[in-house]
Amino acid sequence: MSRFTPVDLSLYPIADIVEALDFESYLARDRATFAQRWEARRLANPELPAVDTLLLESDPSSVILEVGSYRELLLRARINDRLRALTLAGALGRALDHIGVTYYRTPRREIEPATDASPAVMEDDETYRQRLALAPESWSTAGPVGAYLFWALSASGDVLDVAAYSEDEGVCLAPRIRVVILPRDGLTAPEKAALVGTVREALSRPRLRPMGDLVTVELASDLPFNVTAHLKIRQGASAAIVKAEAEKRILQYCSGRLRWVGDDIPGPVWLIGRRLRQATIAAAALGTDANVVEVDVSAPASDVNAPHVDYTEAALAGVGDPGFVPLAPAVTAHLFTAPRLGAVTVTHELVAESWS
Incomplete structure (x- = not known):
């Protein structure tokens, strides 16, 4: 029931290498x-x-x-x-390109080709950093989960998120591997179908795919949801600023973006199979702002993309046994679903609250 967990560089902040500036x-x-x-x-x-x-x-x-x-x-x-700038977590621009090419043998992807009117649109720093952190997984064949993620992400700049599932998640029988992709916004139905083919072809090359793996590629199901949060703000604080910061934190959490380096820098996207807890949305709105006394989240009314009640450790106990039967599609549907944030509405009221 576990999913591959990539390195989260936000857990390893870069301290001042010489000393803290004072x-x-x-x-x-x-x-x-x-x-x-x-x-x-x-x-x-x-x-x-x-x-x-x-x-x-x-x-x-x-x-x-x-x-x-x-x-x-x-x-x-x-x-x-x-x-x-010499570290994966801290490098930007050309410095990150240098690290990617020399240390990871992974150049930056081209998202949109150049035209006569505009230069090529290249992969942004944080998405590129995510792939570089996965790159060592690709040094094997596509057997490890991380390798499937790396090669699927590298297949096209239109791939926003990837998940790979095997018998361990109860969704299929070995040696089948189910790769799920989330396309970038704005693609048409034919473009999404073509993207599935592109990723399937990339993962089917003999030098990548283990001989025994039967790889299928499919699109994730979107699960749209809105967020409505009500803040109680201390009198004397700037309600507009407090609300704007709370909304930014909600967007960061609910869009699946993790901050790797620095504030206001978007990180990688991990949405497929993700559960967004209502309590965590409230905690994101609260943050560490002492001006916010209380947060009430009325939408979503419950956790977004919560696992099926029958998706338990006991249900997966037979994984690997010859008689194991994959779980019903409805039980594992959350693994193939990507929560997609819609509108964020933040309201407020001012309350007289002691600062003591």
Whole structure:
């Protein structure tokens, strides 16, 4: 009943590689060093005046020290950024291309070909990063689940999400492998049918598919849903800002996008077979915003794409036995379903709540 879990780079944040940047500590250190050296000069030349105005912003010496500390801050930040660009989690643009080609032998995909009027549209950084994290799985044949995901995602830029299921999930008998794809938005029915053929062909190449695997490719079923959340916001807070941030967090969770690096940077999409819990939607709306006192989610009325009540460990206990019979399609339907977020409505009321 488990599904392959890709590496989530958000669980491994990139710390400051040199050190945490702290302008005030640099300035305090330089002031102390300056005062120490100046006093040493005064011992040799008592006529020099005492320096007791370094903490005043109007003092010329203080201004010079601030400039030096700020330049050090910029230099350390630049070094940190350059070193982050050498990591899979932190690289962007050309740096990520370099990592992908040299370390993973995986170039960026072309989503739309170039025309006379516009250049080619290439795979975005976060989707490319997702495939690179899966790339080691592809170094085997397509036997591992991760390898099926990698090669299906790599087959076309129109593939938004992929899931691969075998007998372990109770949906079929070995050696059948069922690959489910979610197309990008905007494709017509003929284009979706062609995409299924493209992915099937990519996974059927002899150098990829194990000899014993019978691979089928199918489209995921969309499960549209809307979200309606009501916030109780503390008086004095900007309701417009609080609501906008809550809506952004709801969109991030319900669209299946995970943040890998940095705020406001979309991550990979994992929607097929995913269960979106009503309680987690409320928690996403709440976030860590101290201005939100309470959240009530009236839609969806329950969890989205919840497993069938008969999809249990006991039902899968016979997997691998010669007499195992695949579960009924209705019992495993959630594995082939992709929740698709529609409208998000966030309302609010202001409440008098103590800050203590």
